Amino acid sequence: MMRISALLLGLLFGFGLLLSGMANPAKVQGFLDWFGDWDATLAFVMGGAVALTLPLFQWAAKRSRPLLAGRWYAPAAQGIDRRLIWGSALFGIGWGLAGICPGPALVLLGLGRLDALVFLVAMVAGMGGWQYWQHRVN
């Protein structure tokens, strides 16, 4: 049941990225281009998405558990630390460089864009590299 739901929600999410222009790297870079020809479209994407998550997540917060699961799987991390700030900064640099973030990278690969595969392989290498380094440090 959850698997089929996850498949359908992945489809819905992917169509949202495609329809909104979020899966179009030029459009993403246009949104980040505040000092040039700014394209505000992506502000509407995030606005539209948060217009739903904000009230629905607040409603969910009143419930002791999700409708179809035993507990909430909320992120455990707390507080504003250097990891959060530097990690987000690095992510933003990579996002600006190519106009691609993880969801759109998957959508682009699904479209048959093999250049997205280069991005995805490097992304997974970066994720693995960070975790390997963390593992060695700790």
Place this chain on the structure above:
Amino acid sequence: MMQLDWWLGLAGGLLIGTAASLLWLLYGRILGVSGVVAGLWQQTGGELAWRVWFVAGVLLSGLIYRLSFGLPEISLPYPWWWLALAGFLVGVGTRMGSGCTSGHGVCGLGRLSVRSVWAVLVFIGSGVLTVALLRHVLGVM
């Protein structure tokens, strides 16, 4: 034309928000693509299965779109090493900062997580600075 884009952005955003809200309300899982992808080799059992099926759904959305409407006009005028560098930074950054546009942006802001508000401000800020530097200062993009 711009206004049409706004409506498309809003409509697409509503689909994205619907998917994220349903995953949270029904199953209590955060729809964060970087976390889902990283979970593909970290998790086992049920936590692995839904991630695999979710990723399959996102990939399939691209395939279905292409089969229905053809390949959309998408320009990625970068050499492979540029895309690889961008991907690597996104990979390190999203693990280090525990999320990307979906996890922090769509779900984190919805949960009113202060961490996510900071993450969003920082990654939009560094993205804006990156584009400004490469496009308007160095003129390479």
